[in-house]
Amino acid sequence: MKDFVSMKSMSKAQILDLLKRIEAIETGKQCPSFHNQNVFIANLFYEPSTRTKMSFEVAEKRLGIHVLDFHVESSSALKGETVYDTAKTFEAIGAQAIVIRHPKENEVQKLAASLDIPVINGGDGAGEHPTQSLLDIYTMYQEFGSFEGLKVTIVGDIKHSRVARSNAYALKTLGADVRFSAKESFQDETLDYPYIDIDEAVVDSDVMMLLRIQLERHTNKEALDKTAYLKRYGLTVERYSRLKSSAIVMHPAPVNRGVEIDDSLVEAEKSRIFKQMENGVYSRMAVIETVLLEQQLKKGAIQYGFHHQERIYS
Template sequence: MKHFVTMKDQSEADILQLVIKADCISKHGAVPFQSPFFAANLFFEPSTRTKMSFVVAERKLGIEPLDFAADSSSVTKGESIYDTARTFESIGANVIVLRHQQENIASQLADSISIPVINAGDGTGEHPTQSLLDLVTIYQEFQQFKGVKVVIAGDIKHSRVARSNAYALSTLGADVYLTGMEEWQDDTLPYPYLPIDEATEIADVFMLLRIQHERHQDHVSFQQESYLEQYGLTLAREAKMKRDAIIMHPAPVNRGVEIDTRLVECERSRIFKQMQNGVAARMAVIDTLLNQGGTFHEKTTNKRQAIIG
């Protein structure tokens, strides 16, 4: 694996290897690189969890983060993303972490430079490292993916998280379902839509999404105060969930909109566990790209083969 920009084309074996490696790192830590490495974190969109977890992941691996602020960079003078990335490559960066509002920009950049590119979110395209940390969280809960019923709920049309998770989960054998208001459904995703009440009752994993206001070009009319009752996870719906079902959310959470605020940190919730797993997941990706799995390669390969059978 040279780059990590999409979940759509990843094989089951490659995804499982990353999941198990991240799980091992979360439990045992990782061996830092001995050689000096630098990571260029090119974030053109606001971010808390993704950016900071990449910084923590890099430092834990002994990698020096090269900070970047678009509003104080040569981008303001008209420099292209390609030239910005090539600049960091030229001064010694070993990996590019890119977050940008333009869909497919990470894939385009990966085709143009020689160092690894990690997609940290590209518009409404994909968010593969968020998907990976979600997969790790599900794996820690169920120890498998085949037959696990995962419902992705909310603003499907504008969510890169929904897209990456749907691709990866179906590749791993999970049963993927979607639910949400009709105007925000995405017909390009070949997964069935369910009414919200049916979806909460069948789910082993109920994965909520926030409303992506910043990506809405079509101004759909809806009342935010009634969204929870119509399309969100209320206390009444949570009470009808399976006994061992879990709640997930990529965050930031709009409490009281897509989920009742009393459920954000309830016993079922794995929302903050997802955040915790974000560091290990990003360490696993960086280690694989720079070291081709050397840190935990033998251990994770053996465990992955046992799971595949």
């Protein structure tokens, strides 16, 4: 796996292997380290980000990697430099990998096909967000141990959500029963998954994943009555009370409290929202370690402070 840009292209075996790697890192069974290896990674974020950007930076620093932090507002992008030329610049000055978030769909995939170094997708428009999906499914894996037949309902702005897209692809590959719930204007007819009403979903779902309404991606701006939206399409306290005892509530964040989910439920007993954020660091450590190791294997030089055979998981 040279790059990590899409969950749609991942096999079940590849996803499960990554989950095992994340688990090994979180539990301390494996401690991948690039300390003293002079490894550099460039983080190119062309869109605002808190969780993803900081999570990548923490993951990189825990791995002993030097972070090349890119800021659009003080870069040559303002002079018209293309994404490709910016990335090639970082490759030329010594970056061993690129993490990129871009507002345009498929821009990351095109970049990955053009560079010799690994590219990790930090979110491309309304396309995909594979590392978010990975931390989401790892959170489910911690809770349930398997995915076969797991009922996962993704609720909200499906049409504009890269998180919904990546999760739907990955969960279907893993054998989960994926359903969407959304108001009609938020539905995406290009995704072949059933839509159900949220009141039907709360009764039998193992996972309720709420999504933020991404108004910044809407071409037709519609007035949004936040209270009315929560009452009709969101997770209210009353709907929460009807969840199965074993069910969990998730959200990729940022959370619009009182819109897609009642404010009091963000840190409720069934909520795993902040656990997802914690898992983001371990998940991104696993992805970075995986692509860099593949790069080193191709070069025939593995210098990671631990032996390759130690990474074989049962």
